[in-house]
Amino acid sequence: MSEENDIIIAKSAGFCPGVKRAIECVLELEEQGNKPIYTIGPLIHNKQVTDNLESKGIKAIESLTEAKDKKGVLVIRAHGITPAFQKEIMNFGMKVVDATCPLVKKVHNVIEKYAKQGYDTIIVGDSKHAEVIGLMGYTQGKGQVVGNIEEAKNLQNFEKVNIVSQTTQKEATFLKIAGIIKQKAKVCNISNTICHPTKQRQTETTKYAKDADLVVVVGGHHSANTARLAKLCSDLCKNVIHVETSEEINKDIIINSKKIFITAGASTPIWLVEEIANYIKDLREKSK
Ligand code: SF4
Structure with a gap:
């Protein structure tokens, strides 16, 4: 302060460490002479920064069809993506740099670990947010997103459930929602994945x-x-x-x-x- x-x-x-790392990564690629640099979605939601990046030839794209020049580099942003999309990118024939935040990767790992043991996954967060879309990809088809207390109350009962959070959630809300879901499950694992x-x-x-x-x-x-x-x-x-x-x-x-x-x-x-x-x-x- x-x-x-x-x-x-x-x-x-x-900038949080994850965003800082992703920005530094694309600037380093640009300095090394890589051209063009495509980021899968905007690196961050800040117009002043994205305008500046665009002036350096770093362009945000929404789909691979927009990556016209295959001599360039594709950068996965800090929010991360689904494993299926990652596979598609790897097979696209371009150099790929993964700038997924390590703290988001930790959430991928927690979801995957429990999903492989047959757990349902509940992600507390915003279903439209890129990070959450990426997290859903690790749930082995047994994931749901809960955005508020009402939605938590309306959930079905579970045999085994793993509850995680979008990394930027309000902690008090996450804990309240997790408490409600816990009552509906025989076995419940609560992973407070809000980042430090x-x-x-x-x-x-x-x-x-x-x-x-x-x-x-x-x-x-x-x-x-x-x-x-x-x-x-x-x-x-x-x-x-x-x-x-x-x-x-x-x-x-x-x-x-x-x-x-x-x-x-x-x-x-x-x-x-x-x-x-x-x-x-x-x-x-x-x-x-
Ligand atoms: S997990 Fe935290 S540090 Fe990483 S990008 Fe998200 S907000 Fe930033």
């Missing part, structure tokens, strides 16, 4: 957001983890704004708030957080 005139910037703000960087971010946010007059959450409007962080803050502080750039900030709310806590999602670059923090500091200085 860094603090100046009642403006607190979260220490955990900025996410837990740290949530702990820090909970500590500072509750005492703030205003929380500024910096991150892409399409970033699920930023939206989830903003929701966590809204449960703790009545004034929360989710912004992608400083242009979206209403000056009055900054001037009228004494204690401001600035945090950011895992896909937000630290330079953007600093830019917004400086903008807020400037506004406050000028209003004195």
